[in-house]
Amino acid sequence: MSATESTVHDPGTLPDPSTLPDRDPQPPAPYDAVLLVSFGGPEGQDDVLPFLRNVTRGRGIPDERLEEVAHHYRAFGGVSPINAQNRELQAALRAELDARGMDLPVLWGNRNWDPFLTDALREAHAAGHRRLLAVVTSAYSSYSGCRQYREDLAAALEETGLAGEVTIDKVRNYFDHPGFVTPFVEGVRDALLRTRAALPGIDLVRESHVLFVTHSIPTSTAVTSGPPDARLGPEGAYSAQHRAVADVVMASVGGVSDVGTGSAAAQLASVPWSLVYQSRSGAPSTPWLEPDINDAITELAGQGVKAVVIVPIGFVSDHMEVMWDLDEEALTTAREAGLHGERVPTPGVHPAFVTGLVDLVGERVARADGTAGTATGAVSRPALSPLGPWYDVCRPGCCANPRGPRPAVAGLAP
Template sequence: MGTAEPEMPKSYDAVLVVGFGGPEHRDDVIPFLENVLRGRNVPRERMLEVAEHYYHFGGVSPINGQVRELIAALEPELKRRGLDVPIYWGNRNWNPLLADTLAKMTADGVKRGLGLVLAAYSSYSSCRQYREDVARAQESVGGPAPPIDKIRVFYNHPDFIAANADRVRDALAQIPAERREATRLAFTAHSIPSSMAANCRYEAQLTETCQLIAEAVGAEPENCRLVYQSRSGRPTDPWLEPDIVDHLRQLRQEGVEDVVVHPVGFLSDHMEVLYDLDDEAQKACAEIGLNMVRAGTVGTHPAFVSMLGELIEERFRGTAVRRAIGMFGANHDVCPVDCCLPPPRPAARPSAT
């Protein structure tokens, strides 16, 4: 179990959930993607290609509904811990937008908020960029906008590991008992540019999480692999590999019959999980005769919700012990100035969340 030097307790009077956002109607898709791509040199044809992913599901991303469910589960958890504070919600790319939420928090008289960014790992796109988004929203509101601190990333929190392990066990239970021991476990995460990965601990943190989950479910290390999905950008640009579909094809060539795919890099079953795994990966497995069972994300698993309550409480109360397992200990509360630096240039393809 690891500990980190805690910040001195501050007088927070609100929690701000910070998310990516997603369209909730067909007419939202193009404006949403234009928000995602603003300032990036991405051909419109590529944007329209990604739009088809959303149209495949009626133009609706499930991510906003999943955030609402998480907030509904988190509210009683905070009250159980004696934290009777409002929970606000703002997104990077779609309603409710961060600027609108910060304006409401200001109008409501919030003096200081604690930010819960819905990302378990450290990278530019999952950490620093969200902090930049909050800073821009504060600037748009003006001087009275409340400061927002950020809770630490939680990739190695024991309850995060426990929640993921439960999801993997549920998936393994769907494999015939006589074939379960030979089943391979593929952990997936969003690929990022290699130049971005070089400036953060994304790969190391994911590797640690996967090892901890594998140990929890009793999987043999040689039967487990961290792979990536949702790769974007120009084909000539290096991104983290191997790709999940390539990995599945390789497994079948090796004679593997069953694989559990666990999207450990994601917190909910949003568009990238549904399209890249439940659609594309499953189709590939059907073509090659590989039985694939997709494990669920942590979603609103009770252990995950309890962990979020604990992470919020530790900052509200200045708790000295920061629970973490594995090699690295608890992550920092305050990001260093050189934490998760951006890559030399932005990626060239939007995410679909």
């Protein structure tokens, strides 16, 4: 397949869900707080290098190489938007939980910057919370997007001395939950309509292309993403999940209101699409997932495409890698190639996303009567692709650490 060959969903390329290992839901449990877990980011110029040292801890990367990335942050005053976005999400989750009568405080801790996970766990313990349910701002299966957070939570429990007193579980990976997918469906619809308005007469099917983009990871890590007993193709669960979600988005976009009827709606759903990658780093000799979004845009321009819609489907908010790698670099590549470019928003605090995250909490939290914390008490686990709903508890060896096993919460050992 070329870098930009249209990807059309073939049911044979995804596994029959009945062949995947047991994914029965966990019974509701008496959690007493929600823990929002995220990556973190600097909030001033003086924070940038210390933050990047935290991100790359243990890799021996000198400061002069870190400065190559630091200029992305420095261009925005040294402030990543991710912490402000997490404050908004924390407040939105609290409001939605309150509206449902779910008496659960929402704490927040980061992997790489203040407030750190250790601070959040000490805060939880001081408030009397002993059983936490983590909501991670990463939707997919991969080492860096799932298991590393689970390892960091285990390490934070050890560092704070709370390993025997505080228990942490995690909501399931929500890549194909309606709350995560709906904002992208709406965003792609709106971007295609803007494209049609900006380029009157464009044939969207022949002259536009939707680029679903996510963070590239080493090929060796991609292969081991997901549980060993459910490898989903040559690039593991990570790529399979993204392709499945992109397929759902494109199949759904023609059915969203305000796109017109008949052939106009069908045209939106028929626009070709590809899965591409961004933010590659590391040694050039190490294979990473490809194609890079900028290479894909250049190739599309040579094929007569007039417009691209960029969909950051791998991310939940407009953090630095979205703002720099897509809004600065990818859209500049499109302009220089003579293409009209549109970038779709991430879910952020979209009402559907906030509602969906609280739905995920409701699946796992016990009400007073012992049933799930939903309006009916019934456990509903919606998923829009054949791959879901994903596991409530990670399988043994899921998304293996490339440097060897480490303790991790919310999973079956090892």
